[in-house]
Amino acid sequence: MLTSGRGDEVSTTRDNYLNGLQSLNFQLANYTAWLNGTESNFTLPVEDPNVTPLVEAFVTFGSEIDPQHGSYYSNMTGFWHGDVRPHNLTSLNASEAASSWRHLSEQLMLPVNLSAVPDLLGSWNWTRSNKLSLSMGDKLITYEHDGSDHDGIAIIHGKIDLSEPDSSEELRLDFEGVHVLSTGSVYAIAESTGRGMDLRTLPALVPEALRNDSARAVEAELTSRISKLKEKIESGSFDQDGSEAEDSPKTRCSFRLFAQLEATDIPQHMMEELEKEIDEPTGISTVKAPELVLEGVLLSQSCGILYEIKHAVGVQSQRLYRKITTYSGVATIVNLVLLALFRKQAAQSSSAIGLSRVSRYTFLIQSLLDAISFIGHITLGILAEGRPSLSVLAPAGLACLLFVYEAQMAVLIGQIQAPEDAPSRPAVPTPPPAPPPNTQAPGDSDAPMTNVSTDQPAPAQPPTVPTQPALPARQSFLQFLWTHIRTDPAARLWTILSLSLIVVFRIVIALSLPLLFIGSLYSSMWIMQIYRSARRTRSSGLSMEYLVGTTLGRLFFACYFLGCPKNILDVEPRRWIYAVALFMFAQVLIITLQERVGPAFFLPKRMSRVQTYDYHPPLPLPDSEAPEQTLGDCAICMDAILVDPSLRRSKSSDGKERPTIGRAGGLLAKVSATQKTYSLAPCHHLFHTACLERWLAIKNICPQCRRPLPPL
Known part of the structure; x- marks a missing residue:
């Protein structure tokens, strides 16, 4: 051409x-x-x-x-x-x-x-x-x-x-x-x-x-x-002779x-x-x-070599090509179901709260599996002829779409969860002003006093020459790249994904331990989600429809090629694939129990107790003579955070201030309700609870100081 x-x-x-x-x-x-x-x-x-x-x-x-x-x-x-x-x-x-x-x-x-x-x-x-x-x-x-x-x-x-x-x-x-x-x-x-x-x-x-x-x-x-x-x-x-490009005869x-x-x-x-x-x-x-x-x-x-051929079984080309076409149709339907389940789950977890609950590695592993599926189907399409070659392109294209969407989802989750791993920025204390020269610091009784004559001028100080700050050493490209990967979560995630794809290409092309690698990916698909839910004491937010449907869809390809004795690639069955399937369903069961019983139900009590931040601590009520009975202004909507009138301070006959209580039995309920109306962030910025919930649905950082915020 x-x-x-x-x-x-x-x-x-x-x-x-x-x-x-x-x-x-x-x-x-x-x-x-x-x-x-x-x-x-x-x-x-x-x-x-x-x-x-x-x-x-x-x-x-x-x-x-x-x-x-x-x-x-x-x-x-x-x-x-x-x-x-x-x-x-x-x-x-x-x-x-x-x-x-x-x-x-x-x-x-x-x-x-x-x-x-x-x-x-x-x-x-x-x-x-x-x-x-x-x-x-x-x-x-x-x-x-x-x-x-x-x-x-x-x-x-x-x-x-x-x-x-x-x-x-x-x-x-x-x-x-x-x-x-x-x-x-x-x-x-x-x-x-x-x-x-x-x-x-x-x-x-x-x-x-x-x-x-x-x-x-x-x-x-x-x-x-x-x-x-x-x-x-x-x-x-003219057909190009492929034998010329091959290695010399062995x-x-x-x-x-x-x-x-x-x-x-x-x-x-x-x-x-x-x-x-x-x-x-x-x-x-x-x-x-x-x-x-x-x-x-x-x-x-x-x-002097003789090979004895025993029971060689053949599959006629036309029967094999029809078998490939049938498989391609079923694989296309399975990939369509996986794509529909993913899009539905992605829509449900599109908020910052939803993205903070799921594990990025779950989607990263699935994207690697889809990359392997794409490469395998494309290779099969190249080797097949006629209609089977075209039919295999359908599952290959859907696997490529799944790979792109899941990789984007993993990157987005990494960006949302990046503030969780960022180190806290402590406030830098302002140093006290230095005392003037030849004076005694207050309270320093042991320091000698210096008599300064007002008639004699102070000795002339040498002029200060402004010094030019030293320029930082110029980084090489490799140093800049390493610093960027180490500090930027998105760059780090893309680097891991790229290296994983290189390993996948090497495995698929060179056939070096491919089955062990694929089995390990399947086995660890939901483990990272279980770990994150238990560590953060929050449910995953993954629907049962997505968990079961995705597990069945992924296992279709694994069980067909590693469990069916007459698959289209003639791969010998491996019995351990059934153990992998049981292990995956056990993981789905654990995630379901985390939703219903508790995220850390399987851990001992001493390990499952996680210190969570309280957004509603008790705050002192405003003074009774203040013109506005508020706790302050919300840092988001800038409106006042009002106090329940029944809890406002009033003076009793003995002159002491106390909150007015309509009914003694309802005091605790009113205090609790008041506390739920405000939220105090770890950075001591005050918000309406409703305003902060809407904000955290978009970003999980403070709208004022940009520090990361824990889940509300």
């Missing part, structure tokens, strides 16, 4: 395509001549006769079955996962040495130069690999032979990923092969990414009876690839893949109907799809 087809990079890519087209034309010409029995530069390589017996010791190849009683899957396009068991053919262990295939492996390794094996193996830890993943494309080839069309052979291609349990790295191999539909057998060659493969050598792997049909299928595939390459060159739509071993599909008990015509419905769904009822399973062997004669 940036070069519009005129840059040097596009020109280089076009030259590579032209060179590739020329090479394919040359290969096809020689291959066709070899098939027709004319002079050719191509010769089919001869496979070692010990390969097939060794492979059959691990895999039993299938045969044609009665189409009325059973069938094989004809389309293997999809994603496969299975376990592998490595065997080092150059150094057999005790159990392998006693096996029936020991002599076959020895015969296979006789022509191999063992001194060159370590250099070919590379840096990959072959003996630790225990997992295998396959992404496979299966394309049915129609070829002409003996004047008629045949379609019993399919060309397969894809990638093989080997992984080990304690490492996030993978060894990737590209493979090309043939799939015999009538027997469900697979024969393929595999090389490290970046190393070329000659498709014409595939017929050497198949049995003699299928060699001719496989050779014709390979010829048809080469012709098809040449035609597609010509179309790309003519249209100028190995130079050449592999052969032999696999066998598991037969099903479904008749052939019903299997064809099922696969047609999977590829192009119309809504008709079909038989239940059986599990797609294969077993096989991945063999490298040059390196």
